[in-house]
Amino acid sequence: MSITFSEFKDQAKKILNIDLDGYKLDRVERRTKSLMRRYDVADFKECINLIESDSKFKEAYLNHFTINTSEFFRNPESFEFLKKNVLPELIQRKNKLRIWSAPCSNGCEPYTLAIILKELGLSSNRFEIYASDLDPEILNKAKRGLYRENALKNVSDSRMKKYFTEDSSKENFYHLSNDIKKMVNFEQKDLINGRFDRNWDLILSRNFFIYLTKEMKDQLIKKFLSVLNSDSYFFLGNTEYIFSADKYNLKKVYQSIYKYNNN
Structure with missing residues (x-):
């Protein structure tokens, strides 16, 4: 039947x-x-x-x-703003940064952040990067750190030389360096039903809200903000917008990057 x-x-x-x-x-x-x-x-x-x-x-x-595709430095101008404006401000104010990428897909996004923090000269004991996704298979791929060439189209030649080595047996595949991989902690999490850890300074949830109903978007924004520290940042995908951001105590600072202040 x-x-x-x-x-x-x-x-x-x-x-x-x-x-x-x-x-x-x-x-x-x-x-x-x-x-x-x-x-x-x-x-x-x-x-x-x-x-x-x-x-x-x-x-x-x-x-x-689930969403399981991404690329390094997706929307490069947004990550450049993050590198030049958001992260230096947080580094100046915080003894230790806590950053969460959710959902993290194949790991490109949290690894991009790790590369940026390394380039900013921040020692690994001054930050934590957590990355979560619903799909266990994609998390395993993220942990392996092996990527097709098309996921690296926004990676400069100098970064390619520093952080990637070509796979000897698979054409057009590249391994991310262990130094960068060890900077990211991965875990499986259901964003809609799961419990969230607290005290984040930067939360990235990019290109996920476009799949949600209006009601669920509202619930999830509030859920994320409930664990985000005041004067910290919420980073969405470039095609995602929060209408009436002020009702969530958010202020848009660049494209889809918002600053949260609950004081």
């Missing part, structure tokens, strides 16, 4: 322990059907049975559903 997409969504939510109601449902349905075609799954009933009984299919569903 077949089931509707609405029934599938409700059952998948329980099995996967993620709140699918917070995501735009047309996107959830579209990506679910795309995966079903790839695996020759007949209907939603068969799909839910596979999610429940086949761990590899369950992982494939999470991998297909």
